[in-house]
Amino acid sequence: MATFLSAHGYDPGPSQRPLAAGAISGLLATAPAVAILLWFGSLKVEAAILRLPTLLTLLCGWAAMAVAGALYARLFGRAANNVRGGWLFGMAFGFALWAGGAVLVLPLASGGRAPAGAAAFGVALSMLAWGLAIGLLLPFVHRPLHESLETGSHHPEVGPDAAAGKDHPIRETRQEKRG
């Protein structure tokens, strides 16, 4: 996976805004996930497990998924902008969140209590749906947030100073001082 992502380039480049795009997409993708949670009664069960009011659980979950969206966009970098493959990357991330969050972290945080029955099914399905939605949405959400080529090309790191590889002289000076 690391090779694949590095081929796309981890660094999204100065004209891209992956964190903002990821957070917005994460928020939007939570809507279908919430619908599934409500359908299967999973939200109430989770609220009961966490001993929180349903509305607060919902708001906390929504905020957490915005953070998860930003994490997804930053982690997958350019791969997350892939219109054709994004759905799968998103679902993979959604599955990982379900396995890591709902299956492992939730029981640990609540003294071993976990959703079961239809509620557990709803949680699993909602995370896959969230992943699918963010994977599909992010390329389209990200595009209008991009800086234009015009302004992006004026960032200092892409200008003539890049020829020197600006880290090198600084590093050499520091080494000399240490010596």
Place this chain on the structure above:
Amino acid sequence: MEVFSLALGAAGLPSVDFVRDLSAIAFSNSPALTTASALVAHLSIGVCWAIFYASFVWGRIKVRPLVQGLLFSLLPAALAILIVYPELALIRSASDTVTLDPASFLGTLSIPMAASLLVAHLLFGLTIGAIYRRPVGYAAGKKPSPPSRRRARSQHPPRREGSTGFMFATGIECSYPTIDHGRWRRDEMDSTSHYRLWQHDFELAREIGITHIRYGPPLHLIFEGPGRYDWSYIDPQMAELEALGPEPIIDLCHFGLPSWVGDFQNPEIADALADYAAAFAERFPWVRFYTPVNEMYVCARMSALDGLWNEQLRDDGAYARAAWNLANASIRMSDKILERRKDAVLVNSESGEFYQPCCPDEHVRAIADEANERRFLPLDLIFAHPLGGQMHDLLCAQGISKDDIGRLARRKVPRRSILGVDYYEWNERLIDSNGQALALGELFGWYVIASQYWDRYHRPMMHTETNKMDAAGAPRWLWRQWHNVQLLRKSGVPLVGFTWYSLTDQIDWSIAMSQAVGIVYPVGLFDLNREARTVGLAYKHLIDLYRDEPDYRDCKALKEIID
């Protein structure tokens, strides 16, 4: 996988059948419907895993495809055993909440059942390993879908003909050699989705400020047989370039041939390609810049000396025959183009190479000398330069007469010929004490290597290709190459253009396209999503900075060629 689970169940052995387990949680009273839904659900999960394998795993582990599939299957197997199966057990529970501990969570699966689950997943891995073997390219003789139709939507001003400004160029990567002894066609335009996104690609090039684009129509798809051409693969793109630019430098033969022509050992390629060049120039009379054959040295070396493409031979004689045939083809094509357009400009692009002996050992020096002579062979032939002694003897040993060699040496080289020198970080090589060539990186740099070519041919020059595999370091490489160009211009060499190659990332160039693996080679101004890379922004910065400078707005060297 499903058959294996059913067979185990029928034999009374412990097994896990996910379809049965999924059916148990379905919410329908119809057993047939629930089984069908569960089957579809499990099948979809399998398809997702297979796509995951193709995207993330395939080609990354250097083992046979079957073993790759087998190793990959350990991941879904582990997740099935440790997460999914225990969760399914929870889902089948009647209550809404349970209290868990790790032992009770994992205790739902016995060891024999876990083993059967593992074996079933290994079978799944073996199957996808057996099926998924060559994700890019297509069987030679087949044709991909033709390019999408042109949409009239661009607001860009029309193409400027006859501009004498310095050429800020890029290219669409278009290599199309065969591998697997002619059975499998690599087609970079297909692999990088250019046939689908060509109009967007040209728009991006214009947006960056590119004035010229090196563009290679797919010869193997267009040239169907003697006198037969399928122009549908190029007509829409050419209409767009004619109307809006950038000015194309048409690359007529780029590392491959149509299957019916054979390979570069065939002496008749000169006639065939000359016919193609004539037909092309007739169909698109507005095109002025041509590269008749791209990088003849690289093409001959990879096909006949390194055994990677096309004829896949590995001997000096085969190299000499390929170089001779390519050079003859280039000359015949140039003549045909010039018959139809007298003021055509020929950009003869070649890889700028150099071999440095590591030590004073005579054997090592001899190898380096021979390699240095070999790199010049195709250009010597087309630019009527006397051949090095070893190359002359090598050609004669292949049955090429001294008269034929002399005929090329006496030829009048067309006035509007530009020498393109490409440069990458592996173009300078060290011949080590074992006689092996090792990539040196940028030891002397483009300025020094290109100067060797200038000293030999004295033709107007252009930096016709460069890029950097490390996407983060690419802006640095771009600017350093640019400073090389400036220095060579300043020293009095008539230099007419610079090229970052290519517009988008490429596929499999890290392994010289020798296998159809599908690895992204992140060297483009844009990635394959057509999102700007940092070097794309840097190139725009560079063009904006220089294009209106008097020396660049009106390039004297190009003006002398154009007029």
